[in-house]
Amino acid sequence: MQPEPSALLEPVKQIAREAGLAILDIYDSGNFELQQKDDESPVTSADYAANDILVAGLKALTPKIPIISEETTAVNLTQRQAWKRYWLLDPMDGTQEFVSRSGDFAVNIALVENGWPVMGVIYWPTKNTFYYAIEGQGAFKQKSAEPVPISVRNIDQDERNIKLAVSRVQKKDTVTRYLMDGYDYEMVPLGSASLKSCFIAEGKADCYLRIGPTGEWDTGASHCIIEEAGGRILDSEFNGLSYNKRDTFANPDFMVLGNQDIAWHDVIKPHKTTRKLTD
Structure with missing residues (x-):
């Protein structure tokens, strides 16, 4: 057993x-x-x-x-x-x-x-x-x-300030082009992708958009943590991530979302992952 x-x-x-x-x-x-x-x-x-x-x-x-x-x-x-x-x-x-x-x-x-x-x-x-x-x-x-x-940050769904976890080295417009107008975005710079997710899980940030190659090992541990803290990890079209279902371990672009009272469809523009994934 x-x-x-x-x-x-x-x-x-x-x-x-x-x-x-x-x-x-x-x-x-x-x-x-x-x-x-x-x-x-x-x-x-x-x-x-x-x-x-x-x-x-x-x-x-x-x-x-x-x-x-x-x-x-x-x-x-x-x-x-x-x-x-x-x-x-x-x-x-x-x-x-x-x-x-x-x-x-x-x-x-x-x-x-x-x-x-x-x-x-x-x-x-x-x-x-x-x-x-x-x-x-x-x-x-x-x-x-x-x-x-x-737990994720306790914010009202009408609040217009979103704390966005971002890479220190990635160009900001890589992610800001997927953000809707009408919100104030405060940038929270940090390194590792999993640590950005942890910042969201503990309420230090609200959202992280990962644009670019990652593997399932980049999200596995943080996926459990963010879900248990009240958030979600979804792909760039607002679908759930999957594990152990493809020939490769490649993830699509994904987003880590904090408080689920926020209407995230009004904050983030969905997009298709540009690189090919094998189903």
Whole structure:
């Protein structure tokens, strides 16, 4: 019998911390190798060090649960579709932030059951901070001994000020062209995509539009956290994201939406993802 997510939470957090500390050691030393993957995204020796720790730790903890990670060889869809449960990992979300030394990078671990993330653990090494959630049990932030429940910002649906989480390096018009007139948009700059979602989950921002390539590992952990905090992650046409249903792990453009009292269709213009996804 497979263990319940609640029984796995604390050991998974410990594994995430160990991976995060390994990243931090390399980050503080300033001595790392930087390479380009086939998709031209950056990868460092810190990504691989974190991946090794996560994979070894999770295999020891749950030897019967398979693992998908951004930094390991992909498993074909036919084999994956037989999995009712698997770990979905991004060993270091925010590699470019690691390279640019902003500190905004995080370890992401999701447990996916029947195509849905039922547990998400995100560890922010430079802040020694966890964000985590289990389906049906709420979302939490933990910086010290005691975790604190978190939720999306409590705003009235008629409020015209929207706090928009944005990348420090992306051109602002990449996302602002999809915003409707009639609102005041306050920009909240941050690095890693998953940390932007966590900011929305804890009420520091209201919305994040991700325009550009990502994989399912970029959203798995934060998806559970934001949903448990009262928000949603949807694709750019306001449809739900899916997991383990395509040949590739590519996500469409997506948006992380906070308080669901906001009429988000009046705030954001839907659009089709320009790159091709394989169904």
